[in-house]
Amino acid sequence: MKIYLLTDFGSTYTKVTAVDIDSAKIVAFAKAFTTIETDVRLGFDAAKNEIAAQIGHTDFAKSLAASSAAGGLKMVSSGLVPDLTAKASRLAAASAGAKVVKTYAYELTEAESAEILATAPDIMLLTGGIDGGNKKVLLHNARVIAAVPANFSVIIAGNRSAAAQAAQILQEGGKNTVVCENVMPQFGKLNILPAKAAIRDLFIANIITAKGLDGVQEIMDAEIIPTPLAVFEACELLSRGSDGEEGLGELMAYDLGGATTDAYSMADGSPKIPNAFINGITEPFAKRTVEGDVGMRYSLGALYDLILEGNADAFYQEYGISRDDVSKWLEICAADPGILPMGEYEKYSDVDSAFAAEALRISAARHAGFNEKVYTPAGEMHSQSGKDLTQARYVIGSGGAVINAPNPRAIMANTAYAPRDGNALKPLRPTMLLDVQNCLAAMGLLSRFHPRAALQIMKNSFKEV
Amino acid sequence: MAEIGKIEDVAIVAPAYDEEEDVITLVLGVIGADVHAVGNKILNYTLTKAGFNVINLGVMVSQKEFVEAAIESDANAIIVSSMYGHGEIDCKGLREKCDEAGLYDILMYVGGNLVVGKQDFAQVEKVFLEMGFNRVYPPGTDPLVAIEHLRQDLAPS
Numbered sequence: 001m002k003i004y005l006l007t008d009f010g011s012t013y014t015k016v017t018a019v020d021i022d023s024a025k026i027v028a029f030a031k032a033f034t035t036i037e038t039d040v041r042l043g044f045d046a047a048k049n050e051i052a053a054q055i056g057h058t059d060f061a062k063s064l065a066a067s068s069a070a071g072g073l074k075m076v077s078s079g080l081v082p083d084l085t086a087k088a089s090r091l092a093a094a095s096a097g098a099k100v101v102k103t104y105a106y107e108l109t110e111a112e113s114a115e116i117l118a119t120a121p122d123i124m125l126l127t128g129g130i131d132g133g134n135k136k137v138l139l140h141n142a143r144v145i146a147a148v149p150a151n152f153s154v155i156i157a158g159n160r161s162a163a164a165q166a167a168q169i170l171q172e173g174g175k176n177t178v179v180c181e182n183v184m185p186q187f188g189k190l191n192i193l194p195a196k197a198a199i200r201d202l203f204i205a206n207i208i209t210a211k212g213l214d215g216v217q218e219i220m221d222a223e224i225i226p227t228p229l230a231v232f233e234a235c236e237l238l239s240r241g242s243d244g245e246e247g248l249g250e251l252m253a254y255d256l257g258g259a260t261t262d263a264y265s266m267a268d269g270s271p272k273i274p275n276a277f278i279n280g281i282t283e284p285f286a287k288r289t290v291e292g293d294v295g296m297r298y299s300l301g302a303l304y305d306l307i308l309e310g311n312a313d314a315f316y317q318e319y320g321i322s323r324d325d326v327s328k329w330l331e332i333c334a335a336d337p338g339i340l341p342m343g344e345y346e347k348y349s350d351v352d353s354a355f356a357a358e359a360l361r362i363s364a365a366r367h368a369g370f371n372e373k374v375y376t377p378a379g380e381m382h383s384q385s386g387k388d389l390t391q392a393r394y395v396i397g398s399g400g401a402v403i404n405a406p407n408p409r410a411i412m413a414n415t416a417y418a419p420r421d422g423n424a425l426k427p428l429r430p431t432m433l434l435d436v437q438n439c440l441a442a443m444g445l446l447s448r449f450h451p452r453a454a455l456q457i458m459k460n461s462f463k464e465v
Numbered sequence: 466m467a468e469i470g471k472i473e474d475v476a477i478v479a480p481a482y483d484e485e486e487d488v489i490t491l492v493l494g495v496i497g498a499d500v501h502a503v504g505n506k507i508l509n510y511t512l513t514k515a516g517f518n519v520i521n522l523g524v525m526v527s528q529k530e531f532v533e534a535a536i537e538s539d540a541n542a543i544i545v546s547s548m549y550g551h552g553e554i555d556c557k558g559l560r561e562k563c564d565e566a567g568l569y570d571i572l573m574y575v576g577g578n579l580v581v582g583k584q585d586f587a588q589v590e591k592v593f594l595e596m597g598f599n600r601v602y603p604p605g606t607d608p609l610v611a612i613e614h615l616r617q618d619l620a621p622s
Contacts, residue, residue, distance in 0.1 A: 081533045132488070132518065133538035187520045187534055277525065374525070376498040377549050381525070 002061045003027065004449070005051065006442035007044060008227055009034055009067035009213065011259070012338060016047040017442040018055060024453040026437060026461065028054040036069050041215050064445040065220050068227040070211040073097060073203055076121045078104040079183075080128035080137045083280050085158065088183040089127040092157065092192035094288045096199035097229030098123070099260055101292055107137055108144040117148050122207050124152060125195060126166065129159030131185045142166035146173025153202050157183045157195040178202060188281050200225065222448065228262055228288065230444030231255055235396075236286050237443070238458050239266035242451035248459070250392045252367075252427060254360055254415060255440070256399035258297035258337055261359050263289045263367040269387025269425075276371065276382035283387050289367045294359045296352070296401045297337035300330060307358055319354035326351055340400075353411055356401040361414040369425045384425070390417065392427040396462065398435035408434055409465040433462040489619055490518040490540045494526035497555035501548035504577065508546065511608040517615070528555075532562050535571060541619055542572035544611070545598075552579035553592060560597025572618055574611060576602030 002021040007014060011034065018028040030050035035043035052058045075098035079086030086105040093100045101119050104112055116124070124145060128137040138158040145154060146169050153176040156163050163179045170177040178201075181194035204223045208214055217224055231253070241247030250267035265287050271278065293302035304326070307315050316323055329348045332339055341349040369386025395415045402408050409432060417426040439461055446454040491512060495505050502524050509521045520538050522530055531543050543563070547555060556575060563571055575598045580589050586603045593601040600614050 080537050084533055084537050128537075129539065130537050133490070133540075134536060135539070184537070187522075187538055279527075279530075374498055376500055376525070378500045381498075381500075383525070 001027075003055065003059065004446060005048065005060045005063040006445045007047070007063070007065040007216075008230075008441045009036075009040065009044075009065060009069040009216070009224075010227070011069055011071070014040075014043040014047050015438070015442075016044070016051055017439060018051045018060075019442070019446060019453070019457065021061070021450050021453050024456040024460075026439060026457060029437070030054070034069050036212050039215060040069070040212055041219075044216055062221040062449065063219065064222050064448070065216060065224045066227040066230040066441050066445055067208075067211065067213055067224050069213070072099045072228075073123070073199075073207060073226045074119070074121045075100050075123050075125060075199070076102050076104070076116055076119055077125040078108065078127065078141055079158075080134055081105060084188075085127045085129065085184050087281065088190055088192060089125050089157070089195075091190070091283070091287065092127075092183050092195035093123075093125050093199065094290050095192060095232065095284070095286065096196040096203075097226030097232060097288075098199060098290075099228075099292060100290055104141075107140045113144050113148055116145070117150050120150055121152050122210065123199060123202055124154045125199070126154055126156050127158040127183045127195075129162065129182075130187050131160045131182050133159055133187075135159055135162035138162045138166045139169065142169040146170050146175060153178065153206060155180060155195060155198045155202065157181065157198070160185075176206070184281075190281055190284060192284065200229070222445075225445075227441050228255075228290065230441040231262065231398075232264060232286070232288050232444065233447050234440045234444035234454070234458065235264045235266050237447045237451055237455055238396075242447075242455055245452050245455050247455065248394050250389075251394040251396065252389060252392050252415065252430070253396040253398065253440070254363060254402070256356055256359055256397070256401050257295055259292070259295045259299050261291045261294040261363040263291075263363045265367060265387060265389055265392065267387065267389055267392050269369060269389065271382065271384050272388050272390055273382060275380065276384050276388075279383045279385050283369075287367070287387065289363070291363050291366060294362050296355060296359065296399075297333050297339075300333050300355060303355060303359055303362070304330060306362055315354070315358065319350060319357070321351050321354055340404075349406060352401060353405045353407065356405060357411045357414050359401075360397075360411060364415050364426055365421070365424055371423045371425060386425070388425040390425050390428045392430055394433055395427055395430040396433045396435055396440075398438065398440050400438075403434050403436050403438070408432075412465060432465050434465055435461075436463045437461045488516070488518045489542070489615065490520065490538050491542050491544055491615070492520045492522065492531055492534045492538065492540045493544045493546075494522035494531060495524040495546045495548065496526055496528070496531070497547065497549075497551055498525060499547055499549045499551070499555075500524045501546070501577075504546055504548060508544065508608055512544070512612065515612045528559050528562055531559065532566050532568070535563070535568055536566055540568075540571060542574060542615060545573065545575040547575065547577045547579055550578055550581040552577065556593065556596055556598070563597075572600075572615070573598045574600040574602070574614070576604075576606055576611070578604050
């Protein structure tokens with residue numbers, strides 16, 4: 001037996017999965033409280049000892065880890081035009097596994113600079129202007145950021161004609177600064193991989209230590225990566241396949257967490273109907289979006305605000321829940337984010353499921369593209385913004401609020417197209433799978449060494465609903 | 466119509482694109498719900514050959530796309546084509562949107578079948594000049610005319 005230990009340092013729990021590579025099976029799982037305030041190794045050792053007790057030995061071939069502890073990788077990004085470089089900056093940061101708290105466009109204002117100070121990001125991604133294009137915004141924003149009295153790193157991925165000067169301004173302001181290729185070197189052309197790599201390198205070089213993870217980094221056999229990046233890589237592997245093991249093809253995945261909801265699509269988003277053309281930038285095959293205002297505990301209040309913006313009465317009616325119970329559940333979750341709708345709180349199970357369903361609906365709407373009809377002398381045409389995901393064959397649901405719900409299918413249904421979604425390009429008839437063993441992040445880690453085993457484990461452990 | 470053969474006569478004044486030089490950047494496109502692609506391809510070809518850095522948005526381009534492309538690329542001019550007769554409706558407000566976006570000095574040229582039917586071109590030109598365009602061209606204008614105007618209008622003073 002060749003056992004790999006795969007650890008996910010979460011904000012609350014340190015989860016350790018033990019995998020036997022030869023048989024491609026999960027052989028043990030344990031979790032302990034994350035002990036980042038004292039020594040993160042304490043929680044890790046507790047979980048590891050439990051694994052050793054379960055399998056009867058401590059002979060581990062490799063130990064790999066991902067982390068979203070201590071707030072995860074918190075980022076803000078900025079660009080020039082909202083639908084162009086600002087959007088590209090957000091896509092780049094999200095695909096690197098960051099929690100993108102906010103994306104700014106145009107010249108940063110004093111109020112926004114104060115907001116960035118309050119956000120206290122780990123990294124800011126500064127973009128704007130295509131190569132040879134607008135220089136003003138990058139230089140202005142570099143000056144604003146240089147003056148923010150906080151210690152965070154800045155990655156410049158904007159107009160290359162202004163990048164060196166912007167870097168100098170930031171360095172003079174005492175900011176650790178990295179310059180990489182423009183996220184949009186030519187008009188409408190995305191180039192997010194260099195920025196993604198720069199974020200990963202900074203995470204490894206600086207953030208791991210800043211988050212108090214250097215102690216566990218020493219005992220790992222590879223660099224610790226952000227947990228969403230591990231999930232991203234698991235989804236990519238699951239879609240594309242590896243080493244003769246076929247993947248599932250085009251798919252989507254949702255990770256419904258306490259603070260954020262992450263959506264992933266591994267699909268060619270080009271138009272699937274005739275007479276359609278893409279408006280704006282062509283989004284990448286592998287895409288992640290992260291919603292900081294959609295979550296089941298820390299962001300439950302923000303999620304409720306979003307629901308209230310829509311038709312709140314329809315929300316209570318559709319899920320058969322009362323306004324009183326919703327208010328009470330919000331209070332209970334705010335007081336104790338670790339709470340589960342079980343035992344004495346079981347009567348709030350329907351409310352929790354209703355929130356989970358709405359969380360997926362909102363995240364899906366923000367992730368998928370949409371179509372608009374345009375009438376031209378050449379007949380009816382469709383102007384498509386974002387990705388067409390109608391043909392995605394699978395949607396995978398992950399996170400306790402989905403997999404532990406009494407009726408996960410009802411929650412997951414919101415990830416597929418329904419007439420009320422109007423012109424949204426969501427999957428039409430996907431097969432719904434649940435990550436019941438919560439193994440996505442662990443398999444993302446494993447995929448770096450044994451992609452075939454990781455793929456087999458995912459395919460075998462997901463449960464259709 | 467301009468003869469396609471004439472394209473070869475266009476002088477190459479600069480390598481295709483080098484941001485270190487003071488290259489002139491143009492945003493080119495066919496406005497509105499207009500799908501006439503041939504003229505757009507000819508303009509893209511001739512303008513690029515003439516040494517301009519052309520951001521070609523192709524057909525069916527909204528005012529918003531023209532403005533946003535001009536912002537990101539720090540363009541010197543917006544070159545609008547309209548072939549299907551709805552030019553007046555489609556172009557109205559473009560200058561104001563540029564002003565709003567801070568593109569105060571940007572040149573705006575427009576050409577094509579700008580209105581329906583056989584109307585007096587002087588009248589058509591007046592309408593589009595009042596709309597804030599700097600140059601207005603009737604159908605069949607040789608692209609070289611516009612290239613010459615661009616060089617004049619953007620010559621360092």
